[in-house]
Amino acid sequence: MAAPSRPPSKLRSTLDGVLVHDIKNISFRLRLLLSNLEDHWEDPEFRRTVRELLASTAERLETIVGRFAAHEGGVLIKVALDVNGLLRGVAERPARRGRAARSARRKLALGAVPRIWGDPFYLGDAFASLLENAFEAAGPEGTVLVRSHAGGTARRPRVLVEIVDNGAGMTPEFLRDRLFKPFETTKPGGVGLGLSTASQIVRFHRGTLRILSHPGGGTLVRLSFPAVAAEPA
Amino acid sequence: VSGPGDRALGRIVIVDDDPFLIEQLTWALKGRFVVASARDATQGRALCESDSDLYLFDLRLPPSNEVREGLDLLRHVRRRDPEATVVMMSGEGERAHVLEAIALGAFDFFRSPWTRPSWSSSSSAPSSAGGSWRRIASCGGRRARRWDPSS
Numbered sequence: 001m002a003a004p005s006r007p008p009s010k011l012r013s014t015l016d017g018v019l020v021h022d023i024k025n026i027s028f029r030l031r032l033l034l035s036n037l038e039d040h041w042e043d044p045e046f047r048r049t050v051r052e053l054l055a056s057t058a059e060r061l062e063t064i065v066g067r068f069a070a071h072e073g074g075v076l077i078k079v080a081l082d083v084n085g086l087l088r089g090v091a092e093r094p095a096r097r098g099r100a101a102r103s104a105r106r107k108l109a110l111g112a113v114p115r116i117w118g119d120p121f122y123l124g125d126a127f128a129s130l131l132e133n134a135f136e137a138a139g140p141e142g143t144v145l146v147r148s149h150a151g152g153t154a155r156r157p158r159v160l161v162e163i164v165d166n167g168a169g170m171t172p173e174f175l176r177d178r179l180f181k182p183f184e185t186t187k188p189g190g191v192g193l194g195l196s197t198a199s200q201i202v203r204f205h206r207g208t209l210r211i212l213s214h215p216g217g218g219t220l221v222r223l224s225f226p227a228v229a230a231e232p233a
Numbered sequence: 234v235s236g237p238g239d240r241a242l243g244r245i246v247i248v249d250d251d252p253f254l255i256e257q258l259t260w261a262l263k264g265r266f267v268v269a270s271a272r273d274a275t276q277g278r279a280l281c282e283s284d285s286d287l288y289l290f291d292l293r294l295p296p297s298n299e300v301r302e303g304l305d306l307l308r309h310v311r312r313r314d315p316e317a318t319v320v321m322m323s324g325e326g327e328r329a330h331v332l333e334a335i336a337l338g339a340f341d342f343f344r345s346p347w348t349r350p351s352w353s354s355s356s357s358a359p360s361s362a363g364g365s366w367r368r369i370a371s372c373g374g375r376r377a378r379r380w381d382p383s384s
Contacts, residue, residue: 032257
C-alpha cells in the first residue's frame with residue numbers, strides 16, 4: 001500500500017533558509033557572549049545573563065532540530081489515509097512547547113469521507129500548523145471548528161477539510177501579499193514558516209488550500225484533496 | 234536612565250527584537266555608552282526622539298517583522314538629524330537591502346554574526362565589525378571623538 005513519492009525539494013529549501021536565518025542569529029548571540037566573558041565574568045549579574053542566554057539558545061536549537069527531524073529524508077510515504085483519524089489525533093494533541101495554550105473551545109464535525117493518498121507524518125504536521133494558527137487567532141474566548149466532508153464528483157471524489165476560527169481575521173492586503181511568504185508573521189517571536197510549509201505539503205498531496213478571512217470576521221481555511229482512486233499521486 | 238557619572242558617556246539607541254542580544258550588547262558597551270533599547274520599531278521610534286551619539290538597528294523588526302521597519306527607522310532618524318550615525322545589523326545581508334540602507338544614509342551595515350566588536354575591546358583584534366567600527370571611530374566629528382575608545 002505504501003508508495004514513495006518525489007522528494008519535496010522546495011519544502012527542504014524553505015526549511016534550509018529558515019535554518020540559516022536561525023543559526024546566524026544564534027551564532028551572533030554566542031559570539032557576543034564570548035566577547036563579553038573575559039571582561040565581565042566576575043560580575044554575578046553578568047553570569048545570570050549568561051545562564052539565561054544559554055538556556056534560551058539551547059531551547060531554540062532544540063526547536064530547530066525538532067523541526068528538521070520531522071522532515072528527515074525529504075520523501076513522502078503516501079498511504080490510503082483516514083483523514084478524520086488524523087484530524088482527530090492532531091486536534092487532541094496539546095499545544096507544542098513555546099506556543100500559546102489551546103484554550104479556545106474546539107468542535108469537531110467530521111463527516112463520512114473516502115480515504116486519500118497521504119503521508120500521515122507530513123500531513124499531520126500541516127494540519128497541526130493550521131490548527132495552531134487557528135487556536136492562536138481564536139484566543140481563550142474563541143472557538144475553533146474542524147470539519148470534514150466529501151466533495152468533488154462521482155468520477156473525481158474529493159475530501160474537504162475546513163478549519164474555522166472566530167478570531168480577529170486578516171486584512172485583504174495581508175492575505176494577498178504576506179500570508180504565504182516564508183518569514184512573514186505578525187506573531188511576536190514567530191518565524192513565519194507554518195503556513196508557507198503547510199501550503200507546500202498540501203500541494204505535494206495534489207491538494208489545494210484556500211483561505212477566507214476578513215478583519216473582525218474570523219478565518220476559514222479550506223483544504224481539498226483528491227480521494228483514493230486508482231493509484232497514489 | 235542616566236546618572237551624573239554618565240555625562241562623559243555617549244548615548245546609543247539599540248533596536249532589536251532579541252532581548253538576549255540587547256543584553257549582551259549592553260554589557261559590551263558598559264562604561265562607554267548609556268544604552269537605550271527597544272524591541273520593536275514603534276518603541277524604537279520613541280527612543281529616537283532624544284538625541285543620541287549612535288543608533289544600532291536590526292533590519293527586520295516587529296510589529297510587521299519586515300525589512301522596511303528597520304529602513305523606516307533609519308529614514309526617520311536621518312530626517313530628524315541628517316548627521317546621525319546609524320549602523321544597521323542583519324543576519325541576512327541581502328544586497329538590495331544593504332544598498333538601500335546605505336543610500337538612506339546608514340553609516341555602515343553589519344552582517345551579523347560579527348566577531349569581537351572593537352568598541353568593547355582595548356586590543357586591536359581584527360573583525361568584520363571591527364573594520365566598520367574603526368572607520369566609524371576615525372570618521373571625525375564631535376560624535377566620533379566622544380566615543381572613540383582610543384581617545
